[in-house]
Each structure stands twice: as structure tokens, then as C-alpha cells.
Amino acid sequence: MPTPSPKPVPVPASAPAPTGFRGVFALGGRALPAYGFLARLPAALCPIGTLLLINERDGIGDAGTIAAALWLGQALGGPVIGRLADRRGHRPVLLVACAANAAVLLALVAAVLGGLPLAARIALAVAAGLTAAQVGPLARARWARLAGEDKALVGAALSFDTTLDEVGFMVGPALAGILAVTVHPASALLLAAALGLVFGTLFALHPTAPGPTGPGAAARGDVRLWSPGLALLFVVAVLQGASWSGANTGVNALAVAVGSPGAAGLVWAAMAVTSSVAGFVIVTRPGTAGLTVRLRRTIAAQALLTLPLLAVSGLWGAAFAVAGIGLAVAPHLIALFGLVERAGPARRMGEAMTLAGSGLIIGQALAAAVSGPLAAAYGYRAAFAVSCAAAAASAVLAWAAADRILGPVQAQVREPVQAPIQAPVLGPVQAPVLGPVQESTPEPAPEPVQVPGLSPRSSSPPAPWPGPRRS
16 A cells, blocks of 8 residues: 655744844843943943032032043043953953952042042043943944844844933933932942942853954954044044033033023933933834935934024023934934944954944043133033034034945945855755655665755864854
């Protein structure tokens, strides 16, 4: 009796890859965003915590000088830490940086409370900036590496991470102010040291932490970092930081002018609220426009939304104005860091991200040095004018040069860290294996099955291409 032919077994269709928040959480789990958010809070706590502590004891003059030293250290140390993280891997560099930064912050608090000379406090502030762990830029480099060549997922991950930054810079200053009033002026810096040590360590030890990005010469930084596209994005970041700083200085000067200096932080938080909302919307609805187009549009929108600052005459008006600006801030930063991910070399992505972060800090410091004296001499509107000028310059630069310089960056395919194997490893066998049994044909001698990616002379598959690390 002939044996009945087996029925073909239906192969289930593969489920579509998750997108949006689900896709981001599928990359790194739910613990990674939590560790990253809490580990980067010190970046928001330290500047305002330094101002609150030193202003309380020594006045605004010393406070401004030491806060500027902290910013200088961050701007100089960021690319160095990024480069070391690319060369040595995130884990060892972050572990050392988090421990060193916590120790230096404790030493800075002790120096201020102990009344050490200004030079000693400035040196410790610079050291605190130099050892800042750069969790934000390195988190963006990590997300980009986890997402690999899926540009939609890269965009969602960078949008989500940039929005976490906005939430952090909304929570950090408010938390520092509350702690300074209810506990002690030094409590914000102490909390920053504790958060950086604990959650920075957890972020460093998370299984997604990438190792060195290339062997041999590539790991030593011989891959070229700077390109016309990355240089343009760095300048855009500087102008973005200058626009923030001019607006922030103007808000503080306005608050002093109306007799409510403590309200400046609450007014400035309005920008972080609307920016965070806009960032979360982009994660869920990224749109179809390319990154270069989005960068130009968001910069132009921010330049227009900055102009109402020139007509502000009270704190409520300032709050509404900065809230309007916030609608363009997160979309602008998301496009900016998305283009940095494409313009920077894969083996030096941490350094490229920290360079953009340093550009933001440099812009804030430069604008603070200009807008502060202008506000003192001519009033708060002079500081707002600095903000408007920086935003307008950024918009002109983006519209004049972004398409020509960044267009090829957006279109190019990133060269992987190592040359990939062209055929998939252990992919599906192309010949039908579940069809009817051919009884009339004698069965030939068995031959090696040609599975894509295997050599006929090899009995085992080649080692898979490491690609972007996912574990």
C-alpha cells in the first residue's frame, strides 16, 4: 500500500518588527532607559546646584565664575571621554568616570563649605566637568549601535533618548531648587554625586554596553572623525546652545527686574515641558520627511518662535514665549543628533556624539559671557536679542548649506565596523523540502546541501558578523 504524501506544513509569517516605544524597549529593555535617565540627571543638577551653593555663601560673582569653569571642563572633557569609550569600550571608561566625578563633586562641596580659595574651587569645578560621565551622548551612541542599519528604529531610539534629556533638564533644576530650600544648598551636588555613582555604574554594567569598536589601527582613532557634515552640525549645536543661553539669561534678568528672581527656574521649565511633549510625539509619529529637511524646518520654526521674546514685558509672557520655543527644541535636537549619527564614523560614534554635546555647552558659555553684560547694561531684552540672533544665524546657515553638505550624508550607507558577510547565515533553504515525495525517481546519492553562507567544503557555519552589538 503506497504511503500517503505528507501534507506541507504552513510556515508562519514573521511578525513585523516593533516600532516606536515598543521597538526601543525591545532593543535595550526597560532598565536601560531608567538607568540612562537617572545617570544623566547630574548633568542637569550640577550647574544649577553649583550656582545655588556658591551664591548662597559667596555671591553671584564667584558662583558665575565657578559654574563657567564647570561648563569649560565639560566642553573639553566630553570628546576625550567619548574617544576613550570608543577605543576601550563604554564599560571601563564609564566606571572610572562615574567614580572620579563623584569624588570630585564631594571635594568641591567640601572646598566651598570649608572656605578654600577661589582658585582651588575653580580647579575642582574644572575637574568636575572633565570627569562628567557623558551618559547622554554615549547613550545616543549606544542606541544607534543597537538599532544597527534600521534607520527608522535608529530615529525612534534617538528621538526617545533626546526626549529623556529634555525631561531631565526639566526635573533637574526644579529638584535642585527644592532641595536647596528644604534641605541644604549643597544637597543638589551631593545628590548628583550619588546618582552618577550608582546609576552611572548600572548604566556602564548593563549588557548592552558596547566594547571597543574596531581592532588594531581603527581602535586607535586612525579613522577620520571630522567631515564637512559633522563640522556644520557642530556649528549648528553651538548656535543652538547660544540661543538657549541668551533666552535663559534674559529670563533671569527679567525675573530680577520684576522682583521675583526665584521664579526664573519655573519660567524656564515651561520650555522643557513643551519640548518633552514634542519629543514623545515624534517617537510615536516620526513622519516621512528626511533628517535634513526636518533640521531646516525645525531651526526655522525655532527662529520664528524666538522672536516673541523681544515683546515680553512680564513673567507670564516670558513663560508663554519659552513654552512656544520648546515646541521646536526637541524636534531640532532629534534631527541634529540623527544627522550626527550618519555623519560621524561608526568606530568613533561616541566621540562624534560628545562633540555635538560639547558644541551645545560651548554655545551656552559664549552667549552667557555676552548676554550677561548686555542685560546688565541695557536690560533683559538685550539678552533676548542675543537669543534671537543666534537662532536666526542657525536658520540661515541651515537653509544655505544643509542641503548641499548634509544631503549626501543622509543618502549614504554607513560602512559597518567590519565587512559584513554578504549572504545570511543559516538562512532558509531555497529548495522546497516539504513537497510531495517523488517515488518514481530513484534517490541519488546525498550531496552537501548548499545553505547560503556555508562553503561546500565546510561542515559548520562561519562566525556571524558581529555588527551592532545587541547584548
